[in-house]
Amino acid sequence: MAKRIDVSDLNVYYGKFHAVENVNMTIEPRSVTAFIGSSGCGKTTFLRTLNRMHEVTPGASVTGKVMLDDIDIYDPSVDPVAVRREIGMVFQRANPFPTMSIYDNVLAGAKLNNQRISKRRADEIVERSLRDANLWDEVKNRLNKPGAGLSGGQQQRLCIARATAVEPAVLLMDEPCSALDPISTLAIEDLISKLKENYTIVIVTHNMQQAARVSDRTAFFNVEDTGKPGKLIEIGDTNKIFTKPDKKETENYITGRFG
Amino acid sequence: MTTATENTATGAAGDGPPLRTASMHTRTLPGWFPPVLLVACAAVVSGALFALGSFHPASATVLTALVYLIAIVVASAVVENGRKATDRLVTGIVYCCFVLAMVPLVSLLTTVVVNGVRRFDLYFLSVSMNGVIPSMDAGGVYHAIVGTLVITGIATAISVPVGLLTAIYVVEYGRGRLKAAITFFVDVMTGIPSIVAGLFVVALWIMIFGPGQTNGLAGAISLSVLMIPVVVRSSEEMLRLVPADLREASYALGVPKWLTIVKVVLPTAVAGLTTGIMLALARVIGETAPLILTAGTSSTRINANPAEGQMMSLPVFIYQQVRAMGSSGDAGVFSEERAWAAALTLILVVMLLFLAARLVSRFFSPKLGR
Numbered sequence: 001m002a003k004r005i006d007v008s009d010l011n012v013y014y015g016k017f018h019a020v021e022n023v024n025m026t027i028e029p030r031s032v033t034a035f036i037g038s039s040g041c042g043k044t045t046f047l048r049t050l051n052r053m054h055e056v057t058p059g060a061s062v063t064g065k066v067m068l069d070d071i072d073i074y075d076p077s078v079d080p081v082a083v084r085r086e087i088g089m090v091f092q093r094a095n096p097f098p099t100m101s102i103y104d105n106v107l108a109g110a111k112l113n114n115q116r117i118s119k120r121r122a123d124e125i126v127e128r129s130l131r132d133a134n135l136w137d138e139v140k141n142r143l144n145k146p147g148a149g150l151s152g153g154q155q156q157r158l159c160i161a162r163a164t165a166v167e168p169a170v171l172l173m174d175e176p177c178s179a180l181d182p183i184s185t186l187a188i189e190d191l192i193s194k195l196k197e198n199y200t201i202v203i204v205t206h207n208m209q210q211a212a213r214v215s216d217r218t219a220f221f222n223v224e225d226t227g228k229p230g231k232l233i234e235i236g237d238t239n240k241i242f243t244k245p246d247k248k249e250t251e252n253y254i255t256g257r258f259g
Numbered sequence: 260m261t262t263a264t265e266n267t268a269t270g271a272a273g274d275g276p277p278l279r280t281a282s283m284h285t286r287t288l289p290g291w292f293p294p295v296l297l298v299a300c301a302a303v304v305s306g307a308l309f310a311l312g313s314f315h316p317a318s319a320t321v322l323t324a325l326v327y328l329i330a331i332v333v334a335s336a337v338v339e340n341g342r343k344a345t346d347r348l349v350t351g352i353v354y355c356c357f358v359l360a361m362v363p364l365v366s367l368l369t370t371v372v373v374n375g376v377r378r379f380d381l382y383f384l385s386v387s388m389n390g391v392i393p394s395m396d397a398g399g400v401y402h403a404i405v406g407t408l409v410i411t412g413i414a415t416a417i418s419v420p421v422g423l424l425t426a427i428y429v430v431e432y433g434r435g436r437l438k439a440a441i442t443f444f445v446d447v448m449t450g451i452p453s454i455v456a457g458l459f460v461v462a463l464w465i466m467i468f469g470p471g472q473t474n475g476l477a478g479a480i481s482l483s484v485l486m487i488p489v490v491v492r493s494s495e496e497m498l499r500l501v502p503a504d505l506r507e508a509s510y511a512l513g514v515p516k517w518l519t520i521v522k523v524v525l526p527t528a529v530a531g532l533t534t535g536i537m538l539a540l541a542r543v544i545g546e547t548a549p550l551i552l553t554a555g556t557s558s559t560r561i562n563a564n565p566a567e568g569q570m571m572s573l574p575v576f577i578y579q580q581v582r583a584m585g586s587s588g589d590a591g592v593f594s595e596e597r598a599w600a601a602a603l604t605l606i607l608v609v610m611l612l613f614l615a616a617r618l619v620s621r622f623f624s625p626k627l628g629r
Contacts (some may be wrong), residue, residue, distance in 0.1 A: 051511065053507065053510065053511060056506070056507060056510060058434070081510075081513055081514070081515050082513070083513075084510060084511055084512070084513040085512075085513030086513075088511060089507075089511035091504060091507065091508065091511075093504055095502070095504040095505055095507070095508045096508075097505060097508070097509075097523060097527075098527055099523075099526040099527055108508075108509070108512055109512040109513065109514070111522075112509060112512060112514040112518055112519070112522050112523065113512075113513065113514055113515075113518065114518070159508070162508075162512065163511070163512070166512055166513065
């Protein structure tokens with residue numbers, strides 16, 4: 001189920017602006033890869049190119065290759081909609097659909113695509129996804145209430161349940177805890193550790209302790225100056241990046257000397 | 260960041276900024292004071308006007324408001340402070356403006372209701388003007404209700420799909436020149452005088468069917484010319500209010516763009532969309548000029564077929580009855596009564612439509628319960 005992502009010579013542009021320069025990396029299956037770096041260094045932009053979400057932004061374009069196992073997702077014959085079914089995404093701000101109940105939110109992937117599923121199968125998917133997201137016990141008695149009535153942390157876990165319900169191969173998370181309190185953050189970090197048994201997970205975070213806690217590999221991005229493109233400085237095992245990184249810049253960032 | 264900030268309170272006299280000793284307490288006028296003052300002002304002003312022998316409710320009200328504003332500001336400045344006096348002045352002015360805005364509305368509604376109920380009954384609603392001669396104390400508005408519902412119904416059926424799809428194009432798909440051109444022409448269309456829309460359709464009908472062939476359908480088309488730009492503008496605003504987050508959430512689940520629009524964007528915006536459509540409908544349901552030119556003024560019988568002959572509508576019915584008010588004897592009185600009753604009917608039809616729209620939007624809009 002989990003798949004490997006191979007990125008080679010990836011450049012991202014917004015119109016003429018060169019946003020991310022020349023990224024090469026491999027994202028291993030069944031592991032958590034964290035992206036760290038200061039604001040505006042292109043972490044989120046790069047993350048969004050991994051499931052072609054950046055194409056939603058007018059004027060954005062990409063050169064280079066992103067291989068999902070043996071398929072180049074930027075091949076002209078590849079449909080971005082199909083890519084996004086394989087590579088799910090969780091956003092910084094929890095965004096449950098306000099018109100739908102908790103139950104329907106979890107099934108949104110199927111319902112919005114007009115897939116017909118039996119009631120029994122639907123119940124199974126909802127329960128499994130909500131259990132995976134550590135949310136089942138809190139909401140099992142009010143599945144038909146609106147998703148927008150949950151607390152911020154619960155909404156974010158609902159969004160994770162929604163993303164896992166369609167069983168993607170890869171799960172991208174864009175600062176999933178930045179708007180949450182420490183207890184909800186802990187719940188989501190536990191969830192990430194559990195989900196990595198089945199998924200390839202990529203997480204963008206500003207919280208270095210979080211990166212150190214949840215990730216197996218860490219990638220450090222940096223930008224020399226505003227207006228210059230962001231770059232991948234180094235990627236490696238989390239332990240190594242946080243204890244003896246190869247590059248001076250990484251060490252400076254990790255030890256808090258800048259950024 | 261690390262310099263000491265604690266020297267203001269302990270410094271010797273003369274070497275720090277002067278300490279402000281002003282108390283945080285101010286005296287306050289009691290809560291009952293403004294209403295009592297208002298009543299007192301009203302009494303004084305009325306008394307003075309009576310003494311002068313020139314009492315009139317309107318002049319008394321205006322003078323009372325002015326005297327009250329001056330009195331409250333003076334009282335507040337004496338007892339309280341300058342800032343509170345300003346606050347009381349502005350509060351007073353805002354209330355005056357509110358009353359001023361309500362006056363025409365209340366006056367209009369009461370006038371229409373008082374004059375309208377004289378003839379407004381089941382008989383009036385259920386018969387047409389067919390065979391009614393001016394001196395007869397008979398006739399009703401049924402044919403005009405039918406005409407209004409058919410004409411505005413067709414106009415809505417044309418305008419809503421066209422307007423909504425245009426708004427979706429502009430918000431979700433449009434790029435560059437074409438989008439700018441559409442937005443520009445929609446703005447221009449919003450400003451078209453209604454009689455020009457009527458003339459346009461008359462010319463179109465003469466071109467296609469020859470002179471003298473206009474009918475209810477022509478009226479509906481001329482109304483839709485007026486309605487489309489209003490629907491486009493309001494729907495555009497409502498679609499823009501749907502957070503981009505929701506669209507992205509849907510795309511990230513592998514949902515194609517068109518399904519995202521149909522199943523996420525439109526349901527989220529449905530309350531605002533209905534309200535916008537109802538406002539557009541309310542704008543055209545009272546249009547008179549284009550209907551005089553197209554659907555005609557002389558129909559007296561019930562005609563529910565928009566493709567055949569003239570069709571009466573409520574605004575045109577009112578216009579026609581008002582024109583007949585000058586007739587001699589009872590005929591003029593009957594016409595006047597019919598005009599008021601028809602105006603009341605029109606207002607009630609619009610109110611019923613608004614009520615329906617409120618229910619629709621309450622039923623479909625996103626819920627925030629726990």
